[in-house]
Amino acid sequence: MALRPVMVNIKALDASAVGRFWAEALGWTAYSAGLTTYVGPAGGLVWPDPVAVCVDVVPVPEPRTTTKNRLHLDLATTSTAHQAEVVARLKTLGATPVDVGQGDVPWTVLADPEGNEFCVLEPREVYRDTGPVARVVVDCTDPRAMARFWGEAMDWTLHEVTDDHAVLRSAKGAGSYLEFLRTPGAKTVPDRVHLDLLPYPGDDKAAEVARLRALGATDLDIGQGDVPWTCLTDPEGHEFCVLALS
Incomplete structure (x- = not known):
């Protein structure tokens, strides 16, 4: 039994506008999926996507706080010129430069129209x-502990683990990486951005949730009520959801 990450969930005051931004940013398509805006590769709605970790923008009434998100996306580029082109294009779409203490680095830190941080990486x-999504990055205090929990939670392969970061990727060797990055300071406010995980066909969602609790996950009540997904936190308090196969 195992789970796979299928979406990065972003809360927004204007889900349609933020969804359109991310569709343009990634070169993907925004699909209206009920109240949410799902952003996935062009060519028609496919859920779950067999390779990509997609984006789901969910409307909420609460504005974002000024606290930096502990999960963000890093976008890939193919050359220095391409990086500059991407940054310029994203600014025309409503992205703004932000200073999160990065100093003099070769990547560019931006925020989407509602202030959610992301990076445009130099070519690597x-x-x-x-x-388009090079990696999903999660701030944490103990990458080794995160590697143990998430390595057991998902079927992704652990590529590297040090005191500073832990890196996982699909065992198929395709799509984005997931990186847990050691960052000063512990989590202090609810996450505006989180991962959504999905069981594989034939697996039992309830059994998967029970397995996660045994690994150290904790139940989370954010007022979700009676819904088909389960809200949990990992051992450092990062929120995530286990979705139903529908």
């Missing part, structure tokens, strides 16, 4: 085959 050979 390791991300040549990831698609």
Whole structure:
């Protein structure tokens, strides 16, 4: 038994507008899926996508706080010129430069129209085959502990683990990487952005949730009521959801 990450869930005051931004940013398509805006590769709605970790923008009434998100996307580029082109294009779409204390680095830190941070990376050979999202990055205090929990929670392969970061990727060797990055300071506010996981066909969602609890996950009540998904937190308090196969 195992789970796979299928979506990055972003809360937004204007889900349609934020969804359109991310569709343009990634070169994907925004699909209206009920109240949410689902952003996935062009060519027609496919859920779950067999390769990509997609984006689902969910409307909420609460504005974002000024606290930096502990999960963000890093976008891939193929050359220095391409990086500059992407940054310029994203600014025309409503992205703004932000300072999160990054200092003098080769990547560019931006925020989407509602202030959610993301990075446009300089070209790196390791991300040549990831698609537009090079990696999903999660701030944490103990990457080794995160590697143990998430390595057991999902069927993704652990590529590297040090005191500073842990890196996982689909065992198929395709799509984005997932990186847990050691960052000063512990989580203090609810996440505006989180991962959604999905069981495989034939697996039992309730059994998967029970397995996660045994690994150290904790139940989370955010007022979701009677819904088909289960809200949990990992051992460092990062929220995530286990979705139903529908």
